[in-house]
Every structure is written in C-alpha cells, then in structure tokens.
Amino acid sequence: MRITALAGGVGAARFLRGLRRAAPDADITVIGNTADDITLHGLHVSPDLDTVMYTLGGGIDEQQGWGRADETHSVAEELAAYGAHPLWFTLGDRDIATHLVRTQMLAAGYPLSAVTEALCDRWQPGVRLLPMSDDRVETHVVIPDDDGQTRAVHFQEWWVRMRAAVPAERIVLAGIDAATPAPGVLDAVADADVVLLPPSNPVVSIGPILAVAGVRDAVAAARAPVVGLSPIIGDAPVRGMADAVLRTIGVEVSPAGVAGLFADLLDGWLVDSTDEAYVAAVEEAGVRCRAVPLWMRDVEAAAAMAAAALDLAAAVRGART
Ligand code: GDP
Ligand code: CA
Numbered sequence: 001m002r003i004t005a006l007a008g009g010v011g012a013a014r015f016l017r018g019l020r021r022a023a024p025d026a027d028i029t030v031i032g033n034t035a036d037d038i039t040l041h042g043l044h045v046s047p048d049l050d051t052v053m054y055t056l057g058g059g060i061d062e063q064q065g066w067g068r069a070d071e072t073h074s075v076a077e078e079l080a081a082y083g084a085h086p087l088w089f090t091l092g093d094r095d096i097a098t099h100l101v102r103t104q105m106l107a108a109g110y111p112l113s114a115v116t117e118a119l120c121d122r123w124q125p126g127v128r129l130l131p132m133s134d135d136r137v138e139t140h141v142v143i144p145d146d147d148g149q150t151r152a153v154h155f156q157e158w159w160v161r162m163r164a165a166v167p168a169e170r171i172v173l174a175g176i177d178a179a180t181p182a183p184g185v186l187d188a189v190a191d192a193d194v195v196l197l198p199p200s201n202p203v204v205s206i207g208p209i210l211a212v213a214g215v216r217d218a219v220a221a222a223r224a225p226v227v228g229l230s231p232i233i234g235d236a237p238v239r240g241m242a243d244a245v246l247r248t249i250g251v252e253v254s255p256a257g258v259a260g261l262f263a264d265l266l267d268g269w270l271v272d273s274t275d276e277a278y279v280a281a282v283e284e285a286g287v288r289c290r291a292v293p294l295w296m297r298d299v300e301a302a303a304a305m306a307a308a309a310l311d312l313a314a315a316v317r318g319a320r321t
Pocket of ligand 1: 007008009010011012013048051199200201202205206229230231232233236237238239240241242294295296297
C-alpha cells in the first residue's frame with residue numbers, strides 16, 4: 001500500500017510515527033511544509049522537515065517535541081554574548097550540524113529535495129521525506145505597527161517571539177506564486193492508495209503545502225481516498241496556538257471548522273471521541289466522519305489513530321466500488 005501524507009512539524013511527526021507502526025509494510029511518502037523555513041545566523045533552518053526527520057529517526061527531544069535529544073547550547077550562548085540577533089530563536093549545538101550540512105549543500109547548488117534526502121540517509125526515517133517545493137516560500141504574518149500602519153514579520157518571529165499573542169491581520173505566503181512542487185510530490189499524490197492529512201496546523205502547515213501550484217488540485221483529483229485528522233479537540237488545539245491562525249482567516253476553531261477548510265478535498269475526517277457532536281455537521285458537508293480518541297499521548301495512541309484513518313479510507317473505498 002502506498003500512503004502519502006502532508007506534514008507540518010510536531011503534530012504530523014508524532015502521527016507519522018504511529019502510522020509507521022500501524023502500517024509497517026506500507027510505502028509512505030511524506031510531503032513536508034517548508035514555509036516555516038528561516039535563515040538564522042546564515043544557516044538555512046527547515047523546522048518542519050527536521051521535526052519529522054528527527055522524530056522518525058529517533059533523534060527527537062521527546063519532551064519538547066522538536067529539536068535534538070540530549071541537546072546542548074554552547075553556540076547559542078556564544079552568539080548571545082556577541083549580541084547576535086535574533087535572540088528569540090535558539091539553535092542547539094547538535095541541531096546546528098544539520099543546518100550546516102543543509103546550508104552548505106544548498107550553497108553548492110543542490111536543491112532542498114536532494115539535501116533532505118542526504119540528511120535522511122543518516123536518520124533513516126522509514127518514509128520518503130519530500131519538501132513541498134525546492135523553491136523558497138516563507139509564511140509572513142501581517143501585524144499592526146506602532147504608528148497605526150502594519151508590518152509583516154516572519155511566521156517564526158510571530159509564533160516564537162510573540163507567542164502568536166499579537167492579533168494577525170493576514171497571513172501571506174511570500175514566494176508561493178513562483179513555487180513549483182518538488183520532484184515526486186505530484187506523483188506521490190496521484191499514485192497513492194491513501195492520502196492522509198495528519199493533525200497538523202491547517203493554516204500554516206497544511207495550508208502552504210496545498211498552496212504550491214498544482215498540489216491542491218492533485219489532492220482533489222487523487223483517485224485515493226483523502227482522510228484527515230482534526231488537530232482541534234473541542235474548541236482548542238491540542239498543543240500550540242493554531243486557534244490564533246484560524247481566527248485570522250475567519251474559520252471557526254472546532255473540528256468541523258477545520259474540516260470545512262478542506263471539505264473539497266476530504267473523503268473522511270476523524271474527530272476526537274469527545275467531539276461526537278460534530279460528526280453530523282461534517283457529514284452534512286459530504287465528508288464521512290468518525291469520532292475516535294485523537295490524543296497522541298504515546299506511540300500506541302498515535303498508531304491507533306493511524307489505523308482508524310486507514311480504516312476510514314478503506315470504508316470510503318469500499319463504498320465507491
Ligand atoms: P508544528 O509545525 O510543529 O506546529 O506542527 P504541526 O503543524 O504538524 O502540528 C501542530 C498541530 O498539531 C496543532 O494544531 C496541535 O493541535 C496538533 N496536535 C498536537 N498534538 C496533538 C494530538 O495529540 N492530537 C491531535 N488531534 N492533534 C495534536
Ligand atoms: Ca511548523
């Protein structure tokens with residue numbers, strides 16, 4: 001079975017670890033969000049690709065959900081001593097090695113997809129990890145300025161430094177118009193037996209991937225069932241501040257609100273068992289919906305979620321034939 005998943009960072013990575021366990025023989029392709037990418041101290045950092053790679057490769061800091069296990073911060077301390085900005089984003093020493101390799105390879109002319117493959121050679125994530133695009137795309141957030149105007153900041157600055165507490169007026173994907181899918185992305189969607197949308201941030205993780213030219217159309221046209229899992233339980237994200245970006249784009253912060261964002265793509269949608277009340281609304285929008293436990297408290301729980309998603313995909317496929 002060929003499974004293709006679109007992926008952000010922590011939510012996706014934990015889900016994918018469960019998926020690998022639930023479908024050990026499947027051929028899994030992961031299309032990763034690169035719109036969170038940022039240049040820091042001259043280094044190209046790909047937070048979402050690295051979170052997936054480290055989590056599946058066994059190198060993740062389990063508590064944090066991102067960054068390397070057993071990390072130290074000597075370089076960050078030295079940079080701070082120089083007053084080298086930004087001070088709000090700390091790179092760990094081990095993590096920096098990844099960014100050094102990536103930056104060096106990009107400078108030598110390799111596309112990000114080739115660089116990602118090379119990095120995965122070490123981590124052996126057990127999936128094929130593709131960046132959504134080899135072209136640079138950056139999520140920027142438009143916020144009010146002191147003098148009554150607005151200004152755009154990199155998503156990471158808004159998310160990490162401002163903790164998404166400054167209300168965002170708009171979210172802009174800088175570079176998206178010129179971005180084309182990385183090699184293999186469209187084929188992975190077209191050739192899949194199942195397409196999955198893990199419980200990732202719908203606006204700034206899944207959104208940018210779907211916004212790359214041709215990707216949303218490819219998912220809509222996929223012969224495979226498309227099944228997603230809600231990152232929202234009740235009226236709040238399970239972790240993080242996804243509610244802030246949903247409000248910015250005027251989408252209700254609920255499992256049904258997020259399903260509505262993808263209604264044209266989805267065949268199936270999973271909501272948490274406590275959100276049974278939303279099932280009818282989702283089904284009215286033409287999407288098959290089931291309520292199952294959606295808390296990834298450990299790998300077993302994530303595997304059960306993945307199994308439920310594959311089950312729903314099979315039910316959708318069965319209903320079609
Ligand atoms: P990021 O790029 O690191 O923010 O990661 P993602 O975009 O992949 O995932 C973030 C989303 O994952 C957030 O909206 C969370 O609500 C969601 N999430 C995290 N843990 C869980 C969980 O255990 N269950 C569910 N259903 N969603 C989760
Ligand atoms: Ca991210």
